[in-house]
Amino acid sequence: MAEHGGGLRPDTEDPSAFEQSARRFLSATARPRTDSAREWGQGRDSVSYFASGTAEQERDAVLAAKKWQRTRYENGWGWITGPSEFGGLDLPVNYQMIYNSVEADFDVPDTNQLSVVGLGMIGPTILEHGNDELRASLLPAMYSGDKIACQLFSEPGAGSDLASVETRAVQQGDEWILNGQKVWTSAAQHSAIGEILCRTDPELPKHRGMTAFIIDMTAPGVEVRPLRQMTGGEEFNEVFLTDVRVPDGNRLGEVNGGWSVALTTLTKERDVVAGSDTEDIDRALTPKHLSALMRATWTWDDRALRRDLSQLIAEAMAVDGLNEMAAQAMETGQAAGPERSIAKLMHGRNLTRSAHFASDVLGPRIIADNGDWGTYSWSEFLLASPALRILGGTEEIMKNILAEQVLGLPKDPGIDSKSPFRPQRHATTGGEAR
Ligand SMILES: Cc1cc2nc3c(=O)[nH]c(=O)nc-3n(C[C@H](O)[C@H](O)[C@H](O)COP(=O)(O)OP(=O)(O)OC[C@H]3O[C@@H](n4cnc5c(N)ncnc54)[C@H](O)[C@@H]3O)c2cc1C
Secondary structure, three states, X not given: OOOOOOOOOOOOOOHHHHHHHHHHHHHHHOEEOOHHHHOOOOOOOOOOOOOOOOHHHHHHHHHHHHHHHHHHHHOOOOOXXXXXXXXXXXXXXXXXXXXXXXXXXXEOOOOHHHHHHHHHHHHHHHHHHOOHHHHHHHHHHHHOOOOOEEEEOOEOOEOOOHHHOOOEEEEEOOEEEEEEEEOOOOOHHHOOEEEEEEEOOOOOEHHXXXXXXXXXXXXXXXXXXXXXXXXXXXXXXXXXXXEEEEEHHHEEOOOOEHHHHHHHHHHHHHHHHHHOOOHHHHHHOOHHHHHHHHHHOOOOOOHHXXXXXXXXXXXXXXXXXXXXXXXXXXXXXXXXXXXXXXXXHHHHHHHHHHHHHHHHHHHHHHOOOOOOOOOOOHHHHHHHHHHXXXXXXXXXXXXXXXXXXXXXXXXXOOOOOOOEHHHHHHHHHOOOOO
């Protein structure tokens, strides 16, 4: 797949040739980011975690993201670590990191709506658990930006305890009929497909009676209802499923084997949540930006704030170090170990701490827009901060995972993995499981 001579496709000869070819591709397709945009008072000042524009602005942003992903894919940059039969480059993760760092020098559309859940979590799950037809029909469409995918796991009664899902899937010939409700579904309004976890046998213990599928989000019976956040945006949705028909070919893994499929997705989720941020979020942990904030607000001499800042910077560096260790492990073919879980836990905490630090520095300026660059822009981030400790597994759950899987402490006594799901549900809700 190596390419020489100045084309736009990746030169995979070695990391340095790859980096040069990435720069060639980006120089030909995007504008360089100007240095002034990174100086205090210049360029964008957004420190925003969630999409917070109008529905129309969001749609435009998604269209721009899809277009940019298509440009990447058509030139060979769409799935650097993926298999070549689906348009990937079959390269180790450090090549992806090289590309990311080169791309950071260019002004390109934010592709997070596609890449965090769809390409980062669901694509790899389809690759591992989907049948040949499903992989061939979906993966190129996803990595070329054509189809966005969402994750339909959480339900009103199944979040941290995901094995409690109650959305039912009942087999009828070559099809499955789905009924139930999902919640918190990020980007469902932009998605063509979704990975869903359903209960297929309530008589089995809860971890063993679930099956995963890919559903068509435009199929009859799928209803997406937006949920408004306190940031003002509508990034999440409730999704209601009424007699939704799904072909058996869209099943991921074995019947009643959905838990191991979900674990693949959740492991990938930890990787993307710990390892990737948008430019806006990077700004929230950039020492230069935070110290400029202190200087601009005449708080530089405040010793308590300076101590908070140094702690924040030290812990952000620790997360970078953990991510680096995980990347090195993956590069040598090993699975990323506890580094990712610890990084996820610390990163969520650092982002929250950063939002509170900015709030301490700015005081009332964070709640009233007086037009000053880099001040009120922090308000959205502060309002988003509680979510950062929940998404991708809450802090408490991450601590449980570390306690059990790294420190070898006894398992959470709340989890019953032996009794059939139906009587367990009956005992807790006092009602019939569906
Ligand atoms: C920004 C964001 C995006 C999301 N996107 C998606 C998505 O696209 N698709 C999707 O399916 N879901 C999504 N979620 C849902 C997310 O996965 C769940 O919110 C999360 O798993 C927590 O579940 P819950 O909200 O039901 O809280 P609960 O499980 O009800 O937890 C409530 C509290 O109890 C604590 N707790 C629960 N069990 C234990 C325990 N055993 N030990 C100690 N403490 C415990 C929790 O840590 C938490 O503090 C998203 C959430 C957020 C915030």
